[in-house]
Amino acid sequence: MSSLAHHHRPALLRALTVAAAALVLLATALTDAAFAHGSATDPPSRNYGCWQRWGSKFQDPSMATQDPMCWQAWQADPNAMWNWNGLYREQVKGNHQAAIPDGQLCSAGRTQGGRYQALDAVGAWQAAPKSRNFAVTVFDQARHGADYIRVYVTRQGFDPTRQSLGWGNLELVSQIGNTPASQWQQGSNGVTISIPASAPGRTGRHIVYTIWQASHMDQSYYFCSDVTFS
Known part of the structure; x- marks a missing residue:
């Protein structure tokens, strides 16, 4: 040689x-x-937002300064963003608080072997500006529909940049019941539905927490979306 x-x-x-x-x-x-199904797209869930902003340039070092919470999430496990539509738990049987400990709500109790654990990190995640009367849009790629969708907002005084999210920090502000996919807005790659919600008395940064119970089996999806209420 x-x-x-x-x-x-x-x-x-x-x-x-x-x-x-x-x-x-x-x-x-x-x-x-x-095998995945969907996410909250508006306001975007943490990992959907990170994928949307950085999926085409996830190795760009400028993310570390421009979007540091997404940067740490990409470094922890890129699959959490590539699989933005797979943040779920099975066989919860409606006992969401029993299945998911405080401090782990954004990762659905570190589901999927802890893949989404970085989404629980406390810090200044990029936040979508919203009025106190807003809507949550859920995208259902597999067209399974919902047994129900519940929308929660953190209570006034909670600071997501300094505090980890627990069930006691949340207030239920909206929900819908059984809604077949045929009643969702049809699209070429799936279906979407918007759930109107109101968060009176809120100002500043908050987390919108959405639970989507898919209809095809006992499969529960959990989404943390960061917002700033005007």
């Missing part, structure tokens, strides 16, 4: 290793997506 070939072999092996790792990551994301 020539000395030139020997010199280039380590670099080639490194390149092949990186390429193989990228293919495994993509295959995992595509496989998981096949």
